[in-house]
Structures are given as structure tokens and as C-alpha cells.
Amino acid sequence: MRFEVRDNQEDAQWSGAELQARLAGVDAVLLDPASRLDATAIDACPGLVLVSNIAVGYNNVDVGACTRAGIPVTNTPDVLTDATADHAWALLMSAARRVVESDRWTRAGHWQRFAFDSFLGAQVQGATLGILGMGRIGRAIARRAQGFAMCTLFHNRHAPAVSQAEESGAQWVPREELLRRADFLVIVVPYSRETHHLIGTQELASMKDGSILINIARGGVVDDAALAQALRAGRPAAAALDVMENEPHVHPALLDLENIVLTPHIASATRAARRGMVGLAVENLEAVLAGERPAALVNPEVWERRRERAG
Numbered sequence: 310m311r312f313e314v315r316d317n318q319e320d321a322q323w324s325g326a327e328l329q330a331r332l333a334g335v336d337a338v339l340l341d342p343a344s345r346l347d348a349t350a351i352d353a354c355p356g357l358v359l360v361s362n363i364a365v366g367y368n369n370v371d372v373g374a375c376t377r378a379g380i381p382v383t384n385t386p387d388v389l390t391d392a393t394a395d396h397a398w399a400l401l402m403s404a405a406r407r408v409v410e411s412d413r414w415t416r417a418g419h420w421q422r423f424a425f426d427s428f429l430g431a432q433v434q435g436a437t438l439g440i441l442g443m444g445r446i447g448r449a450i451a452r453r454a455q456g457f458a459m460c461t462l463f464h465n466r467h468a469p470a471v472s473q474a475e476e477s478g479a480q481w482v483p484r485e486e487l488l489r490r491a492d493f494l495v496i497v498v499p500y501s502r503e504t505h506h507l508i509g510t511q512e513l514a515s516m517k518d519g520s521i522l523i524n525i526a527r528g529g530v531v532d533d534a535a536l537a538q539a540l541r542a543g544r545p546a547a548a549a550l551d552v553m554e555n556e557p558h559v560h561p562a563l564l565d566l567e568n569i570v571l572t573p574h575i576a577s578a579t580r581a582a583r584r585g586m587v588g589l590a591v592e593n594l595e596a597v598l599a600g601e602r603p604a605a606l607v608n609p610e611v612w613e614r615r616r617e618r619a620g
Contacts, residue, residue, distance in 0.1 A: 310425045324325040329353050337594050338493040339363060339587075340370065342574075363590040364577075365389060365446075366527055367607055376414075379615070383593035386445060388585030389577035394449035396526045396576035397495050398470035400549035403570045404521045405493070405545075406430040412566050413544060431492065431521060431546070433457050440464075440508075441489025442498030442526065443479070450495055462487050486546040488515045493523065498528035509533065513539040522548040525576045528556050537562035540569060552575045 316332060317323070323331065329350040333337055337359035340346060346360060351374045360370055360382045361556065367384050375382050403409055411428045416418070438454045440447045443465040454461045461479040463486045475481065488494065494516065498504050508522070508531040516522070522545045525532050533554045540548055540563075549570035553559050556574060565571055586599065593603040602612055 316330060325350060328370050334535075337361060337598060339590055339594060342366065342369050345369045347371050351375055351378055353378065353559065359594060360606075361594045361597075361603075363586050363588045366499055368527055372608055376611055379610050379611055381597055381603065383529055383590070383597070383603045383605050384587040385589040385593075387590050389582040390445045390449050390463060392579040392582035393525060394453060395577040396572075396578075397446075397450050397504055397523055398453055399528075400523050400525070400551060400572065401493055401495065401521070402433065404431075404547045404549040404568075405433050409570050424498065431519065433459070435459065437462060437490055437493040439487045439494040440479070440563055441484070441487060441494065443473075444497065446525075447495075447497045448473060448477060448479075448495070451477050462490060464576055484539055485515065488512055489517060491517060493521050496522070496526045496530055498525040498526050504530050506530075506532040506535075507557050508536075510535040510539070513545065516545050516546060518546075520545045520547070523549070523550075525551045528552040528554040533560040533563060537566065540566050 315335065321467065325345060325347060328344055328346065332350060332354045334356060335354070336356060340362050340364065342364035346369065348371045351357065351371060356528070357378075357380055357458070360375055362382065362384045365384055365386045367382060369519065372382050390471065404413045407430050410607060414428075425552055434457050436457070437460045438451070440450055440461065441452060442462040443451070443463040447465070448464060453463045455478065461477075462482045463479050464482060465485045482490070496508065498507065507530050513522075513535060522531070522536070531555055537560060539545060542556070547568040551572045552561075552574055553563070559571065563571065577586065582600060589605065593605055596603040606612060
């Protein structure tokens, strides 16, 4: 037997205190994105040598506390890129063509005859796509836009991503211009203190008339209360969210709206992507426990300090 494992086969949602109790005496933890590992739990687990997060995002882990404690944090990039980009397009098309709204209407028995102006949607072909956050997933979304002959604009703070994105025909613009010009705005930034409510009342009001907002990033990047008010006012015209503030609790004002599509944080939910995420998380864990640098390290400074001490 290589490892003694404490598992959660019931898929129970542990509180912070319960998770802390389960981590007592363990060497490493495989963590799903719904579980939050805060500084209190980290400080209470001095024997912990690795946090392997089964997600590309890691806002559920206090990385700063892990770094101070000398604990490597790993994530699972790349393996979910295409699945997540596909879901962004599924949300975009659903909102543009009012798929969910018309499905509900049809199931309710309202369809009695063909109507020329029934459920008129937004044109995707040749429209302007805006991407806020041009990392791996953003670039995958941009590549798919080429098939629709879209003008793709993006905003990103980091120069390497800019050069890579421009190779696919996407153009960097200031954030204010992105909001003003995009027919479809896809949010793909990581969540942090700096990106909390990055899209709020002011940003929503500056969006193009008739535009559609898609959030596949993290809940809290978009101010959901402000979005509900903006959708009632018609700017943006529609939205599609895979992530929400305080999920799994959805802001009640969003539930009353017809011009929004909601999915329960399933952008990476294909069998292939989820297997890849778990596989990479286990590989990261095995590498660290074997004294090797893992493939996907969030806080590399921890590893460098280890090397310096070993040297």
C-alpha cells in the first residue's frame, strides 16, 4: 500500500471545522474547489506538506498562508481548457438565441403557431467578441470565435498572454473600450481581492446596447445584485452565468429574470476533463511526496526555498 487514504465517498460538504478535523495528522490533501482551506485550518495542521487542488482556480485555498507555512499548492491547468471553452460557447449561444427561455415557453404549452418575430435573438456570426482575461481558456474561446468570423477583442494585464492571443487574430484594447465595443463579453479572470466585483454597476452601464455577458470565471468577479438590476433595465440585454456569488445560493433577483441562463458551475464537467483534473492532481501529489517538483505549482517560491535549504 502506497498511501493510507481518508476519503469522502459520501461527497459530504464539510464545514471549515470538519475539514480541519479530517486533516489532523495527514501529509497531503486532494481538495475539490467547493472545499475551503483557510489560514486557521492550515495553522492547525503542522504536518501538512501539500495541498493539491482539483481545479485550475485556487481561490478556495489561502495560498499566502500555505506559502508562509512552506506548503506547496498545486492546481490542474490545461486538462480542462477545452471543456471550459466549449461551455462558454454553449452559454453564449444559449443566451444569444434564447434557447432556455424558448424551451421553457414551449414546454409550458404556449406554442400554437409560427410567429415571424418569436424569440428574436442576437446574431453571432460577424459580431464582436470581448474576452476579459486572456489566459489558456480565453485563448481557446478566441480560437473558436474564428469559425464565426468574429472580431475578437480582449483585455489582459500580462504581456505574454497578449502576444500569444494576438497570434490568433485577437486584439488587445483597454478595458473601457472592451466593455463599450463587445457584443458578447466573456469573463475569464481569476478571482482575487483585485477582481472582486470587477464588473459592477458602472461597468454594466457602459456595456454596448444589446450586449450579452457570460461569466465562467468565479462568483464574485461580477456583482450579481448589480447585474440583476442591469438586466431589468436592459443593459446588458442578457447574461449567462456558470458561477455566482455565494454559490450554491443564487441571488434571488436573478431567478426572477427570463433574460439569463444559469448553470451550476459545470464548465469543466465532461468525463474526459474531470478524469484529467483528478489524474493531474494525483500526479502532483505523488511528485511532491516523492521529493520531486510537481507539474503545476501555484507557489513556486516554496519549492525554491526548499532547494536552497537542501543545497
